[in-house]
Amino acid sequence: MMDECYIDPTRESFAAFKSLPRDAPIHMLNLLQFREQADYPSDHSNAARGLSGADAYREYGRASTPVLARVGGAVIWRGRMEAMVIGPQDKAWDAAFIAAYPTAAAFLAMVTDPEYKLAVVHRQAAVLTSRLIRFAPLETDGGSFA
Numbered sequence: 001m002m003d004e005c006y007i008d009p010t011r012e013s014f015a016a017f018k019s020l021p022r023d024a025p026i027h028m029l030n031l032l033q034f035r036e037q038a039d040y041p042s043d044h045s046n047a048a049r050g051l052s053g054a055d056a057y058r059e060y061g062r063a064s065t066p067v068l069a070r071v072g073g074a075v076i077w078r079g080r081m082e083a084m085v086i087g088p089q090d091k092a093w094d095a096a097f098i099a100a101y102p103t104a105a106a107f108l109a110m111v112t113d114p115e116y117k118l119a120v121v122h123r124q125a126a127v128l129t130s131r132l133i134r135f136a137p138l139e140t141d142g143g144s145f146a
Contacts, residue, residue, distance in 0.1 A: 005129040006129050006131065007123075007130060022104040025101065025102055025103060025137055026101050026103070026104050026107060026135065026136060027076070027098050027099070027100050027134075028101070028133070029096075029098050029132070030097050030098070030131075031093045031130060031131040032093060032094055032096070033091075033093055033094050033127070033128045034056075034095070034127060034128060035056075035125075035127065036052065037050065038052060038056035038122075039125050040056070040121070040125040041125075044121060044125070053094075053125075053126040054094065054126070055126075056123075056125045057126035059122040060119055060120070063115075063118065064116055064119040064120070067119065068099065070113075072101065072102040073100060073101045073107070074100055075097050075098070078095075079097070080095075080096075081093045081094075081096060104134075
């Protein structure tokens with residue numbers, strides 16, 4: 001059973017993001033489920049190419065990575081889902097990663113960058129549903145969960 005699809009932030013969720021401190025480092029957890037076939041707008045050059053969702057997301061990565069680097073961000077972890085241990089068994093993520101930003105302001109600079117705005121059309125075409133969760137990174141002692 002498919003739940004609601006989440007591709008872009010709502011006005012309310014983006015306002016909540018912007019209301020948090022902008023001068024501290026953040027980590028953004030990305031969970032992605034891809035469309036079988038990418039769904040580009042009919043006037044986009046990739047609309048007729050028949051790309052898979054995964055291929056369209058690779059296009060997004062290729063086009064957005066220079067912007068991510070320019071604002072000082074980097075992907076610090078990537079993983080492939082193998083099993084849902086706790087959670088809905090009907091939810092499988094095709095890709096998961098954490099992007100680190102030196103500040104929340106850097107993330108905002110990325111998503112408003114003109115080059116990024118051209119790249120994001122690939123993400124929108126690729127993604128069936130996603131979760132994007134902002135975290136404040138905490139120090140760890142190397143052995144404790146708390």
